[in-house]
Amino acid sequence: MDATGWTRRAVLGSLPALGLAACARGGDDPLRMWAMSWEGDYSPLLMPPFTAATGVPVEVQSLPTTASHEKLLIATAGGALPDVFMLFNGWVTEFATIGAIAPVPAPGLVADIFPGVLASTRVGGRDYAVPWSVAPQVNFYRRDLLAAIGYDAPPGDWDDLRAMALKLxxxxxxxxxxxxxxxxxxxxxxxxxxxxxxxxxxxNTRGNFRTAEARQAFAYYASLFADGLAPKALSTEVQDPVAAFAQGYFAIWPSGPTTLRDLAQRGVPPERWSTARCAGPDGPGPLSGQSASLCVSATTRRPAEAWALVRHLTSIDSELHFQRAIGNLPARVRAWASPQMKKPVLRPFAEQMRFPSPDPKVIEWEQIQIQIQFAAERVVRGLQTIPQALADLDERVDRLLAKRRSLVEAGKLA
Structure with a gap:
C-alpha cells in the first residue's frame, strides 16, 4: 500500500472489465473531469493511483458552485461537456431529461448504495449517476452552552426545542x-x-403550499426570528459561521458534514461541540440532503475509461479518503463499517441517511427552492402574512411549472 492508502491491485480490482481493457490502451490524452466545491478541489488527490494503475491521466477542473449549473448547461448546448462530471443529485433528472448524461451501464456500479440516495438519481426507472458523497444536515450544537442550562443535547421535537431555546x-x-x-x-x-x-x-405540476403542513413549517421557521432566537441576517452579514459558532454567537447550527472539517481545521475544541439529528414536530424525521453524484457525458468518446474512473472515485477506498479530507460521507453502505466511521459525531449522520426525503424530480426544483426562501423572508420581515406568502408561492411555482404542466397534460411527459 502506498502513501495514499491504495494498492495497484486495489485500483485495478475496482475497475470493470470493459474499462480495464480500454484503459490498457490509454494514450497520453487525459480524461476530463469537472467537479464543484470541496469535491472539485480535492479530486486531484484521488487521481494518482488511477493513473498509475491504468496509464490514463485525468485533468480535473474545479468549478465554483454558484456558476456551475449554468456552465454545465452551456457546455451541454455547445457539445463541450467533459468525460466525467459531478452533479448535485437534484440536477440529475434535468440533465438526464435533456440527454446530457449516459445511463449507468452496469448494476455493479450502484450496488451497495444507500437506497434513499440511489433513488434520487433514478429517472424513468434507470440509473443515470453513481452517488459519490452524501451531505445530510444535522444540528451542530455547543455542548458547553447547552450544559449550562441543563441539557446534554438539543431536544428532538419542536416544542421542547423551543422551550430550551427560550431558556438559553x-x-x-x-x-x-x-x-x-x-x-x-x-x-x-x-x-x-x-x-x-x-x-x-x-x-408535480402545481405548487402545494396552502396546506396545514406547510403553514406549520412556515410558522415554526418564522417564530425563530420573531422571538430573537435567530438573527434576521443574510450570509453576507455573517461571513464566518465557524468563528461565530466557536465564539458562542449562536449555539445550534443546522449544517452538513463538511462542517466537521471546518471545525477541526479551525481548532474548535471537540469537547465543546457535538451533533444531533434535526428536530421535527414530533421528533426527528426524513430530510433531503445536498448529495452529489458522478455522471458520464452522453457524448464522451471514451465511455469505458470514463466509467472506469467513476468506479474508482466511488469505491469504498476513495469514499473513505474523501471523508477524511473534506468530511462528506460515503454513499456505499459497506463503507460505514470502517473504524473511521464509528466516531460519535458521525452517528446522527448515519441515522439520518436511513430516513431520506427525496426532492421532487422536476428540473425546476432549484428555482422553486429559491422562491420558497423568498416567501419565507417576506414573512420574517413582516412584508406578508403566512397565508399571503403561501398563496403567492403557489402562484409563482405554478408559473415555473407551466411548461411541465402542458407537457404532462398533453401526454408527452410522464
Whole structure:
C-alpha cells in the first residue's frame, strides 16, 4: 500500500472489465473531469493511483458552485461537456431529461448504495449517476452552552426545542440560539420535510403550499426570528459561521458534514461541540440532503475509461479518503463499517441517511427552492402574512411549472 492508502491491485480490482481493457490502451490524452466545491478541489488527490494503475491521466477542473449549473448547461448546448462530471443529485433528472448524461451501464456500479440516495438519481426507472458523497444536515450544537442550562443535547421535537431555546436566550440575551440565515434555503426546505409537507401536487405540476403542513413549517421557521432566537441576517452579514459558532454567537447550527472539517481545521475544541439529528414536530424525521453524484457525458468518446474512473472515485477506498479530507460521507453502505466511521459525531449522520426525503424530480426544483426562501423572508420581515406568502408561492411555482404542466397534460411527459 502506498502513501495514499491504495494498492495497484486495489485500483485495478475496482475497475470493470470493459474499462480495464480500454484503459490498457490509454494514450497520453487525459480524461476530463469537472467537479464543484470541496469535491472539485480535492479530486486531484484521488487521481494518482488511477493513473498509475491504468496509464490514463485525468485533468480535473474545479468549478465554483454558484456558476456551475449554468456552465454545465452551456457546455451541454455547445457539445463541450467533459468525460466525467459531478452533479448535485437534484440536477440529475434535468440533465438526464435533456440527454446530457449516459445511463449507468452496469448494476455493479450502484450496488451497495444507500437506497434513499440511489433513488434520487433514478429517472424513468434507470440509473443515470453513481452517488459519490452524501451531505445530510444535522444540528451542530455547543455542548458547553447547552450544559449550562441543563441539557446534554438539543431536544428532538419542536416544542421542547423551543422551550430550551427560550431558556438559553434568557441566559444569553445578547446572543442567538440558531443560525438560520435568510438566504439559505436548505434549513427551511428541511423544516417543510420534517412537517410532512408535500411541496408539489398534480403529478408535480402545481405548487402545494396552502396546506396545514406547510403553514406549520412556515410558522415554526418564522417564530425563530420573531422571538430573537435567530438573527434576521443574510450570509453576507455573517461571513464566518465557524468563528461565530466557536465564539458562542449562536449555539445550534443546522449544517452538513463538511462542517466537521471546518471545525477541526479551525481548532474548535471537540469537547465543546457535538451533533444531533434535526428536530421535527414530533421528533426527528426524513430530510433531503445536498448529495452529489458522478455522471458520464452522453457524448464522451471514451465511455469505458470514463466509467472506469467513476468506479474508482466511488469505491469504498476513495469514499473513505474523501471523508477524511473534506468530511462528506460515503454513499456505499459497506463503507460505514470502517473504524473511521464509528466516531460519535458521525452517528446522527448515519441515522439520518436511513430516513431520506427525496426532492421532487422536476428540473425546476432549484428555482422553486429559491422562491420558497423568498416567501419565507417576506414573512420574517413582516412584508406578508403566512397565508399571503403561501398563496403567492403557489402562484409563482405554478408559473415555473407551466411548461411541465402542458407537457404532462398533453401526454408527452410522464
Amino acid at each position: 436566550k434568557r441566559r444569553r440575551p445578547d446572543d442567538y440560539v440558531f443560525l438560520m440565515l435568510l438566504n439559505w434555503p436548505t434549513a427551511l426546505v428541511n423544516i417543510l420535510s420534517l412537517a410532512g409537507a408535500t411541496p408539489l401536487r398534480d403529478r
